[in-house]
Amino acid sequence: MFEKVLVANRGEIAVRVMRACEELGIDTVAVYSDADKHAGHVRYADEAYNVGPARAADSYLDHEAIIDAAEQSGADAIHPGYGFLAENATFAGKVEDTEGVTWVGPAAESMAQLGEKTSARKTMREADVPIVPGTTDPAESVEEVHEFGEEYGYPIAIKAEGGGGGRGMKIVESAEEAEEQLESAKREGEAYFDNANVYLERYLENPRHVEVQIVADHHGNVRHLGERDCSLQRRHQKVIEEGPSPALTDDLREEIGEAARRGADVAGYYNAGTFEFLVEEDLDREAGELLGPETDFYFLEVNTRIQVEHTVTEELTGIDIVKWQLKIAAGEELTFAQDDVDLRGHAMEFRINAENAAEDFAPATGGSLDTYDPPGGIGVRVDDALRQDDDLVTDYDSMVAKLVVSAGDREECIVRSQRALAEYDIEGIPTIVPFHRLMLTDDAFVAGTHTTKYLDEQLDPERIDEAQEQWGGDTTSADGDEDVVERDFTVEVNGKRFEVNLEERGAAKLATSGGSAGGQRPERASGDDDSETVVEGDGETVESEMQGTILSVDVAEGDEVEPGDVLVVLEAMKMENDVVASHGGTVTQVAVEEGDSVDMGDVLVVID
Incomplete structure (x- = not known):
């Protein structure tokens, strides 16, 4: 097993990985940007290294800075979490080529094969896994979009080859929109994934989003851990995830799970991953009716990493997926058979995002957690990194925490979730807790008949306004009038020199001898110009x-x-x-x- 793991991420997922490491007796290393120097994952880690300024491209996405931090700290493995570099095959390859450092994830070659959607579609076709009608080679021109539309009709989904989670995905409703949406998808693909290639798919009008968790080792063992239903989405971004799906019969559930396992096996995939599928919903289906094996389902994509919602599967199976990621990377063999995987009860995950659902889910632009009191009790799990009085960092995603609730069945899970969300006390910033409380009383969600289009096209926005007014709480941070003075010192401990940054509130500024701030190596200089823009034009x-x-x-x-x-x-x-x-x-x-x-x-x- 590894002695020290660097977690190349931030926030709650970094802490989640570090907790798994601690239980396995592994020391942990955090990396952080200038914006995150006081972040929870930095506090939790055994040591921390600054990797650059706030801009993600100059810090969390800087390949050399991350690998340099691993080498300086003596880490013998890098775990990427999710987001940032987690699905970057180039970075994974660089880690694999770094002597003495192991990549905790699938092989870079496999990531490239399955992470790029056109290649993944070809692989799934070879594995006899159904795929949505579409292209298996990158689309180069607007004429190709027009030709595809003439053959399959509109709308068309244009998707970034390296994308996921709705990023780099554009919907073309007519031929007139093709050029604009094609260029937009290419731009997002280049910006987020360093890959401007896109492909085309027939856009399914009313699908459910069902995904299967896979774990596989280096010894040829592939297991699926059941499915999760992520159909409650806003603009292709998941909001609530649950498992098992409330819409599938056991026969269809097993058919989808086996398709995922077959695909992983043909691809030679190992470590953790998620195979995502779109399931055609029957719009005439009543509450209580289920989708049977005659239902069409299609491969969507593979997420070659741990996912935000892996917690749902952990609560259902009792299997610690992150620990198995580490064990598999260390060469260990899976110790359970497919028949040993038993899904017990029901689980839901609620993303606690710093957003105001009543203002089109606008992300918070600042603030601090004046009150932060998460819920507890049987069947309640909270994955977070922030604590009371922490400032909200707005440079990255808006997630504050994940609330995961499990119970004996879905009905009990909903009731327990209502209790847990009512207990969740956060003041100083807006969150989407009121939205979650609304959904747990929503007829379509409670019946399990919602699709990926439900929030965007059917839910009355006035209901969200009412929920925000009823349960929104205090979203205004207390004023901080006192001055904050930062002082930099160089200290020596056991023969090692460290640059230390201290903050003192309400104190006058002191002249110091200089030195760099923050972690256990000199901070990387930021090239940002802090001068204000001079407005020269009239108007x-x-x-x-x-x-x-x-x-x-x-x-x-x-x-x-x-x-x-x-x-x-x-x-x-x-x-x-x-x-x-x-x-x-x-x-x-x-x-x-x-x-x-x-x-x-x-x-x-x-x-x-």
Whole structure:
């Protein structure tokens, strides 16, 4: 077994992996950006290394910085968690090539084969796993989209080859939208996955999203751990996950599970992974009716990593998936047979995101956890990293925690979830707890007849407003008027020199001898320019409403714009966001360029 594991991630998943390591007697190493120097995963780890500035591309996505931290710390393995570099085959290959460091995950070659969707579709076809009608080679031109639409009809899904979780996916409703959506999907693919290739699929109108957890070792043993139903989604982003699916018969459940296991076996896949499927829903199905083996299902994609919702399967099976990731990477053989896998009861996971569901799920732009009191009791699990009085870091995703509830059956699970969510006391930031409480009283969700389109197309938004008003709580942070002074010191412990950064509140500034701040190696210098943008043009300013990166600038000085025209495209919270003109006029200044990082309140464009 490994002696020391570096966790190349942050937040709750980093802490989740570290807890598994601690139970296996493994020391842990955290990496952190400038924005995360006080983060929970840094507190939890045995040691921590700064890997760059807040921008993920310069820190958590920096291959060399992560591997350098592993080598400096003496870590003999790297666990990527999910997100960031978890599905980056190039990075996995670099780790595999690093002497003395093991990649905790599938082989880089397998990640490339299954992580890129066109290659995965070819592999599944070889394994006799049904796939959605679509292309198995990258689509290069808008003409190919038009031809596909003529053959299969609209809408069409354009998907980034390296994508997942709805990122890099665009829906084309008509031929007129093809060019714009093709370019947008390519941009997102390049921005998030360093891969601008996209492919085409027939867009299923009313599917359920069902996924199967796989674990496989280096000795040829492949096991599936049952399915999870992730059909409650907003804009292709999962919100509530549960298992087993409330819509499948046992026969269909087994058929989908075996298809996943067959696909993993043919691909020579090992470690943990998830095979995702779309299941055709019967819109005439009544509550209590189930989908049988005659139901069509199609392979969607493979997530070559641990997933956010792996907790659901752990609660159902009692199998610690993260521990098995580590054991398999260390060469151990699975000790349980497929027949030993027994799903007990029902489990649900609720993503506790720092978002206001009543404002189109807008992410919080700041704040601190003035009150943070998570629920407890039988069948209640909370995976988190933040603690009371922590500041909310808004540079990355909006997830604060995951609430996982399990019970003897789905009905009891819903009641227990209602109790646990009512107990969850968070003040100082908005969360989607009120939305979750609403869904547990929603007829379609309780009946299990919802599809992936339900939230976007059928749920009355006024009900979300009412839930937010009823259960929203205090989302305003207490004012922090006292000054915070940072002081840098160099200290020596047992012959080793460390750069230490201390914060003192309400104190005057002291002159110090300098030195770098933060972790156990000198911090990487940030190239960001903190100077404010000078507004030179006349007119009203259009400011950024969130932190992010400029993907494209669609106007130039002198352009005439109308209300609703796209000015710039901003990447934030893992999605593209169009910044549009609220009124017509002439562009007198463009203050940003493609690739710029911006903060909330930064001036983007001036319109007179």
